[in-house]
Amino acid sequence: MRSMDDTTYQKLKLFFPQVHFGSEEESKFRSLWVLKSFERSELITEAGNTERYFYFVLEGVQALYILNGKGEKVVLGFSYSGSPSGVFDSFIFKTPSFTFLEALKPSKMLAINLESYQSLFELYPDFQTWGHHFFRDILIGRLYREVELLTLSAEERYIQFMQRCPKELKIIPQKYLASYLNMKPETFSRLRKSTLY
Amino acid sequence: MEHNPLYMAALLITPEDQIQRLNLLMNKIDQLRQLDTSRLTIPPNPKAWSVLEIIEHLNIAYMFYVEKVDAALAKSIDHTSGNKVFKARAWQKIIIAAQRPKDRKRKWKMKTLRKFEPIFSHNMTQEQINDVFEKFNHLHGHLKQSILLSRQKEVSKTKISSAIGPIVTFYLPECFEFLLSHAERHIIQIEETLDLIP
Numbered sequence: 221m222r223s224m225d226d227t228t229y230q231k232l233k234l235f236f237p238q239v240h241f242g243s244e245e246e247s248k249f250r251s252l253w254v255l256k257s258f259e260r261s262e263l264i265t266e267a268g269n270t271e272r273y274f275y276f277v278l279e280g281v282q283a284l285y286i287l288n289g290k291g292e293k294v295v296l297g298f299s300y301s302g303s304p305s306g307v308f309d310s311f312i313f314k315t316p317s318f319t320f321l322e323a324l325k326p327s328k329m330l331a332i333n334l335e336s337y338q339s340l341f342e343l344y345p346d347f348q349t350w351g352h353h354f355f356r357d358i359l360i361g362r363l364y365r366e367v368e369l370l371t372l373s374a375e376e377r378y379i380q381f382m383q384r385c386p387k388e389l390k391i392i393p394q395k396y397l398a399s400y401l402n403m404k405p406e407t408f409s410r411l412r413k414s415t416l417y
Numbered sequence: 418m419e420h421n422p423l424y425m426a427a428l429l430i431t432p433e434d435q436i437q438r439l440n441l442l443m444n445k446i447d448q449l450r451q452l453d454t455s456r457l458t459i460p461p462n463p464k465a466w467s468v469l470e471i472i473e474h475l476n477i478a479y480m481f482y483v484e485k486v487d488a489a490l491a492k493s494i495d496h497t498s499g500n501k502v503f504k505a506r507a508w509q510k511i512i513i514a515a516q517r518p519k520d521r522k523r524k525w526k527m528k529t530l531r532k533f534e535p536i537f538s539h540n541m542t543q544e545q546i547n548d549v550f551e552k553f554n555h556l557h558g559h560l561k562q563s564i565l566l567s568r569q570k571e572v573s574k575t576k577i578s579s580a581i582g583p584i585v586t587f588y589l590p591e592c593f594e595f596l597l598s599h600a601e602r603h604i605i606q607i608e609e610t611l612d613l614i615p
Contacts, residue, residue: 261568267433268440291434316444320433 224255224330228278232330235276235302238353239346249344252336258282258323264305265321271310273331277303280327281388283396286319293320295399300388304354305329311337324392374403375411382417428505428513430590432568435597439561442600443554446472449607450550458541461613466535468610469546471603472553473535479556479596481580486563489577489589493570503572503590512585517598518605557600564593 224232229250233239241249253276258264264282265271281300284307285293296319299305310317311334340347368377381401382390389397398408449457449468460467466474505513572589579585579595587595 263433263436263565266440267437268444287431287434287437291429291431293433316440320437 224250224253228255228330231278231302232276235304236347236350238349239344241344245344249340252340253330253332256329256331258327258329260323260326262323263320264323264327264329265307265310265317265319267318267320268316270314271307271317271321273306273333274308274311274337275299275305275329275331277301277305278328278330280323280325280329281392282327282329283322283324283392283400284319285322285396285399293396293399295396298324298389298392298396298400300386324396325388369402374401374407375415377401377403378408378411378415379417428510428594430503430505430594432564432590432593435564435590435593436561438597438601439557439564442597442604443557443561445604445607446550446553446557452611454541454543454546456611456614457546458537459614461610465610466606467537468607469541469549470535470537471607471610473537473549475600475603476549476552476556477535478580478599479560482577482592482596483556483559485577486559486589486592489575489592490563490566490570492575493567493572493589494574495569496571503588505591505594506588509585509587509591509595513591513595513598516595516602518602522605560593560596563589567593 232253255278256273256275258280264275267287277299279301281298282305283295284297284299284305285295288294305321307317307319307321309315310319314334341351368380372380378401381397394408394412395405398405401408403411449472452468457469458467460470567589570589576586576588577592579587579592
């Protein structure tokens with residue numbers, strides 16, 4: 221657990237474009253975050269445990285997945301450099317998580333605990349504006365994903381995803397991408413060889 | 418295989434599934450700490466165990482495995498090829514299935530060997546009660562760390578003998594699965610016991 225340097229802080233600030241601080245407020249805000257590192261395949265959050273942090277990703281890729289009735293991993297989403305991460309429902313409701321969060325690559329993340337996270341909204345009105353934009357974007361993103369899963373063919377889902385996903389996501393094990401796109405690893409592999417995007 | 422009366426679907430084991438179940442189990446035991454002493458220490462009938470005795474039985478059972486698990490992990494080489502699903506062997510699958518509760522019922526009630534019997538007086542102090550819970554957390558924390566560690570190990574090379582002797586051997590995933598299923602069985606017994614003690 222370490223505090224962050226200036227370059228790291230600049231990355232964090234970019235995640236909160238609607239927030240403007242006075243200098244005293246800024247150093248308080250900065251002090252609320254701790255730097256955490258995870259090795260490849262380390263479980264950041266385990267199902268059955270309560271999520272303690274909201275994360276901002278500095279480096280690495282993480283997968284959020286749930287186990288189905290057969291104990292197989294079903295990938296719900298990814299986080300990566302510049303994105304938020306964590307198991308949000310468990311974090312907010314302080315209840316055991318249904319999902320795992322696993323580092324697929326060595327990861328560096330900034331973490332803020334619930335009390336500090338909630339204090340941001342109470343102390344600084346700018347965070348209400350940030351929250352409005354943040355949750356609106358998350359909701360719309362999830363809606364699009366639902367539409368894609370329900371209406372597109374496997375090939376169309378593959379193309380849509382590969383066109384928009386960041387480079388670092390393309391180098392994680394294929395089985396995670398296949399699961400996220402709701403297709404068998406064999407199908408994903410075939411599409412990868414035969415489909416241009 | 419289908420005509421074999423012992424045929425069952427394959428038992429596929431993953432460490433993540435075990436971790437999730439172990440976390441839920443530890444949460445359940447932790448919640449019992451809120452209960453009145455009498456509900457924890459009074460057995461529903463003179464021949465049965467109290468809730469605390471059931472927890473102590475789980476502690477005793479796990480203690481037989483601590484060194485064996487540590488030794489097996491130390492002996493296992495690291496692997497970097499990602500997590501694999503482990504398929505339990507036939508005989509081990511039957512032994513695990515005998516422990517595992519089905520539809521929240523304990524199948525095949527069995528008598529405990531004397532070496533696994535918890536022995537408590539009925540007037541336990543709060544300190545003694547706390548000790549049982551602390552011991553449970555410590556031992557099952559060890560189980561959790563061992564499962565986590567096993568994710569980075571080649572687990573299909575090293576066998577360990579079970580607490581009932583070398584007649585049953587386990588690979589680590591089978592051993593963890595046996596211990597978890599055994600604990601899940603006793604969680605049901607705890608719930609049944611609490612139903613009988615208002």
